[in-house]
Amino acid sequence: MTYRSPLHDLSVSRNAVLTSRDGFTAVSRYRPLEDEYRTIREAVGMTDFSHFQKFCFRGEEALYFLDEILPANIANIRYGRVIHTFLADDDGNLLSDVYVANQDDTIWMICESCVETAVIEQRLAAANSHRIPYDHLTDSFAAFSIDGPQAWAVAREMFGPDVLGMPYLSVELHDESGDGIVLLRTGKTSEFGYLMLVPVARCRDVYERLLALTETRSGAACGIDVFDILKLDGRFFNINQEGRIVRDPLTLGLQWMIDFQKDTYHGKSAIDRRRESGLTRKIIGLKALAAGTPMNRDTRIVSGEETVAEVVTVGYSQALDTQMALALFDIRYAYSGLEFIAQTETGNVPVQTVSLPPFIPRSLTIKLDEM
């Protein structure tokens, strides 16, 4: 059965364009993508991510259970903090981009997946030999995010000035008005970002209050598709683009999500074997140096007669004012600052590998401790 956000009808009434994949329907966009991109890079956008899979565990045993599944050091996560990691299958291939949040005695696991929810559910159930109790809350909690250089101002209006003291990757419960909002300072755009988990019974009211605050900061509701471009030029891993295609966390540069000292996690043996063998390909960013036929997935990147890379994901970056891509490079050529030729369907386009993130986001110039 296809999952629909509890805000589905509200979104439709606001002329949302919808998208469906992996067993869920969500808002693709409300306005042209370039407008939504500017909203988030210059002001603040509010997005419904209720399709994220949400699980809730309680007690210390839950941490050890998740530690045996996920590659990060979950057992040592501090109160009030969030760990960003992934869930892999037994072959060490990506299933989900995961946040684990330790909010007092409650452990939240929030998954953005490239597989259907049933696959994640089955994985958790199969691993749960000690019968650790947990709740699957995807249907009973909505999830919204506010992202952009003005997101901090919306969060301050909604939750009070103390929210500005939240470090990146932290979590708090806000129940002042009986809303029961779990607030995570996260974000995958390079701008300020806050993700909220809200009980379905309260979600419409909370959404409308947040959206009203967002609009006072020149912000607007946005869909999920603009995040493909924001993650691409903000250099955040995208499970729905390069993650879905490449699947290997090492080739994707996600070693920072792994504690290699750990004895066990799902996919460890396969990942360790690949690590010992060494990488042969690596994902690298590149930008078009001239206008021309756009690159597509699988566009070949060549140096003379030699193919050095293939494009995996591509988008138009307004921040760079050019087409940008991630490509799987032969490890010998996987360096920033080199010029190659992209062989597109109708012609050659000069391209250059770039250091990521390739620009300085506006949020990096804002000092929250001076607000």
Added chain:
Amino acid sequence: MNASIENRIATRSAVISRVKRDLIQRLSLSYTEEDLHEDASLIGSGLGLDSLDALEIILGIEQEFRVKIEEGNISVLRSINTIVDYILENQTHPAASAQVTEGGTR
């Protein structure tokens, strides 16, 4: 591989390796050089380094490469690649230095 690309890769690769070694040693990271993707974020997300780590990194870069990073210019520390770009640019053009204040990362 043509000679021009080979030379540029050799120059960049040498700096990358020195930066990674310095990061691993100074911050006692439990990663090998190969584990550190050059585009992984350093501060906030990615390696999750904090402002004290940032000071250590700046100190290391200044000592190891004899380049000056202006106080508060943490935009250089977005990733290993942006550090390497800064080193290569400032070893040639020592006066160049972007001015960005410290702030939230996202």
